[in-house]
Amino acid sequence: MTSALPAAVLWDMDGTLVDTEGYWMAAETALVESFGGTWTHEQALTLVGSGLERSAEILQEAGVRMSVTDIVDHLSDAVSRTLAEQGNPFRPGARELLAQLKEAGVRTALVTMSLRSMADTVAGQMGFDAFDLVVAGDEVTRPKPFPDPYLQACAQLDVDPADAVALEDSPTGVRAAVAAGVATVGIPLMVSLTGAGADAVWPTLEGRTPADLAEFHAAHRAARTTEVTR
CATH class of the missing domain: 3.40.50.1000 (HAD superfamily/HAD-like)
Structure with a gap:
């Protein structure tokens, strides 16, 4: 049956x-490095599946001197641009x-x-x-x-x-x-x-x-x- x-x-x-995980990781890496920090692949893996606000807090701990809201908006805009350019x-x-x-x-x-x-x-x-x-x-x-x-x-x-x-x-x-x-x-x-x-x-x-x-x-x-x- x-x-x-x-x-x-x-x-x-x-x-x-x-x-899209690679898109997110690239955006995170570029953001952390823009503040003089480093962001490893292992660190990026810890954010997989997490809420954006919690991810932003972890990025603050890695040296990103932006508000949680601004981090979320920045990363989302970066990934959205890549999606729009390259498709799904x-x-x-x-x-x-x-x-x-x-x-x-x-x-x-x-x-x-x-x-x-x-x-x-x-x-x-x-x-x-x-x-x-x-x-x-x-x-x-x-x-x-x-x-x-x-x-x-x-x-x-x-x-x-x-x-x-x-x-x-x-x-x-x-x-x-x-x-x-x-x-x-x-x-x-x-x-x-x-x-x-x-x-x-x-x-x-x-x-x-x-x-x-x-x-x-x-x-x-x-x-x-x-x-x-x-």
């Missing part, structure tokens, strides 16, 4: 849908899977800690009406790893979190989705997801279809039911 599709699929943006650097299989989900009538949301302006840039370069909803970092009370962004997305889509699937690349994002009660697939990019709590880890979305998500979601719900009835 074919498993039913999830009611919604919730996509992280940076590192999951589009491989899609991760393998991501755009194809998203298009298939839309064709199948599955609701979709972009759940990102980037600013709304950047999320709109990415969504606008998809080539089709990809998302029913965008939840951005400047529109949530608490950032990932808190569950708020995913709970907000489910509430606005009128979907029970248990009926949704989240796709994430970072431990911070995985923890947020899992805490919201959403079945979560990790697709690691820059950092390992070991110990983050993802319900499944796929090395790539290339070749994945809505049927794969349906099978994953059905297995996850069955496992949860078994746990509850023990």
Whole structure:
């Protein structure tokens, strides 16, 4: 029997849908160095998946003498310019899977800690009406790893979190989705997801279809039911 599709699929943006982590790291490095500091690849990795305000505070600790708001705006503008110039650097299989989900009538949301302006840039370069909803970092009370962004997305889509699937690349994002009660697939990019709590880890979305998500979601719900009835 074919498993039913999830009611919604919730996509992280940076590192999951589009491989922009390198853009962020380049912008961070240039900013820190402009104040005479150094910014290593290892330091940059610690910001992957974090909220922009927390990232800005860490950059202040690295010597950036700007306000949190100004740092967030500066980095967002830099990355947005690169996106506008170079287009969306899609991760393998991501755009194809998203298009298939839309064709199948599955609701979709972009759940990102980037600013709304950047999320709109990415969504606008998809080539089709990809998302029913965008939840951005400047529109949530608490950032990932808190569950708020995913709970907000489910509430606005009128979907029970248990009926949704989240796709994430970072431990911070995985923890947020899992805490919201959403079945979560990790697709690691820059950092390992070991110990983050993802319900499944796929090395790539290339070749994945809505049927794969349906099978994953059905297995996850069955496992949860078994746990509850023990």
